[in-house]
Amino acid sequence: MKWVFLLYRLPRDPSTPRIALWRNxxxxxxxxxxxxxxxxxxDARTKEQLEWLADxxxxxxxxxxxxxxxxxxxxxxxxLAARLAEAVAAEYRTVRxxxxxxxxxxxxxxxxxxxxxxxxxxxxxARDYFPPPEAAEARRAVEALAEAMEATA
Amino acid sequence: xxxxxxxxVHVDRAACAWLIRxxxxxxxxxxxxxxxxxxxxxxxxxxxxxxxxxHHGGDCSFETILRRYDLDDPALWDxxxxxxxxxxxxxxxxxxxxxxxxxxxxxxxxxxxDPQVLVVAGDLFEGLYEHRRRALLLxxxxx
Numbered sequence: 001m002k003w004v005f006l007l008y009r010l011p012r013d014p015s016t017p018r019i020a021l022w023r024n025x026x027x028x029x030x031x032x033x034x035x036x037x038x039x040x041x042x043d044a045r046t047k048e049q050l051e052w053l054a055d056x057x058x059x060x061x062x063x064x065x066x067x068x069x070x071x072x073x074x075x076x077x078x079x080l081a082a083r084l085a086e087a088v089a090a091e092y093r094t095v096r097x098x099x100x101x102x103x104x105x106x107x108x109x110x111x112x113x114x115x116x117x118x119x120x121x122x123x124x125x126a127r128d129y130f131p132p133p134e135a136a137e138a139r140r141a142v143e144a145l146a147e148a149m150e151a152t153a
Numbered sequence: 154x155x156x157x158x159x160x161x162v163h164v165d166r167a168a169c170a171w172l173i174r175x176x177x178x179x180x181x182x183x184x185x186x187x188x189x190x191x192x193x194x195x196x197x198x199x200x201x202x203x204x205x206x207x208h209h210g211g212d213c214s215f216e217t218i219l220r221r222y223d224l225d226d227p228a229l230w231d232x233x234x235x236x237x238x239x240x241x242x243x244x245x246x247x248x249x250x251x252x253x254x255x256x257x258x259x260x261x262x263x264x265x266x267d268p269q270v271l272v273v274a275g276d277l278f279e280g281l282y283e284h285r286r287r288a289l290l291l292x293x294x295x296x
Contacts, residue, residue, distance in 0.1 A: 020211065023243075024243065027242070027243060044161050044163075045163075048159075048163075051202050052202075052207075052208040054202075055202055055203070055207065055208065056208070056211075059209070059210075122252065123242070126242060
């Protein structure tokens with residue numbers, strides 16, 4: 001498989017473009033390979049999104065370039081995929097814990113939590129390139145919360 | 154006039170093409186390229202890296218075109234809210250319509266080629282625009 005890399009250098013000041021970039025990279029779920037080098041599995045969407053961020057960096061007075069790469073070995077590729085999977089797995093675990101804890105809440109707080117957790121799940125799925133087992137577990141916990149609400153309604 | 158964009162049309166490019174034909178150039182002719190270097194000399198590039206009509210300052214290309222051509226129809230800006238979230242999902246706006254629009258556009262590009270996507274998406278965005286126009290007029294969601 002192929003990977004898309006964003007290589008960038010952004011001035012330390014002002015901090016606003018750095019924060020915006022950091023937030024966008026987090027939303028896309030990139031894996032950080034080194035300072036100023038992030039990667040995602042290559043597809044039309046990931047390449048396009050990183051290209052826009054490269055332009056943002058350039059607009060903010062920095063330097064950025066986009067590269068398409070192949071891992072030098074299968075082990076290296078597995079390690080990269082594992083890092084991506086582990087990052088979303090941690091997010092799924094947070095959602096699952098919150099869903100389980102919500103069963104102790106009152107009805108309206110539970111409804112609010114359900115809405116928020118479903119939205120969180122959508123966001124995580126958008127950056128989940130190698131779904132870990134935690135994905136299904138989190139989804140089950142959130143849907144169990146929904147079913148419990150229907151039963152009490 | 155000729156307009157050029159990247160091949161593999163998705164929501165932002167489809168929305169831009171609809172907007173260009175509707176509000177800027179009814180005779181617009183679209184060409185699809187794989188690299189910015191392939192844009193014909195006589196074409197205006199949009200939703201491509203380095204193009205003036207691209208993403209700027211957190212705006213998607215649809216919003217950039219609205220600004221650049223001084224299109225201030227509130228219904229178009231309401232469509233922009235949805236297109237922005239469908240394209241970027243950065244939660245700048247509240248747009249519950251966006252994930253649905255994103256999926257529909259992705260599905261269209263799986264079964265149609267780029268010129269066909271623009272035809273179908275043209276009706277899609279015309280309908281979306283009309284819905285938002287009536288919602289703004291009525292001050293509530295139209296039936």
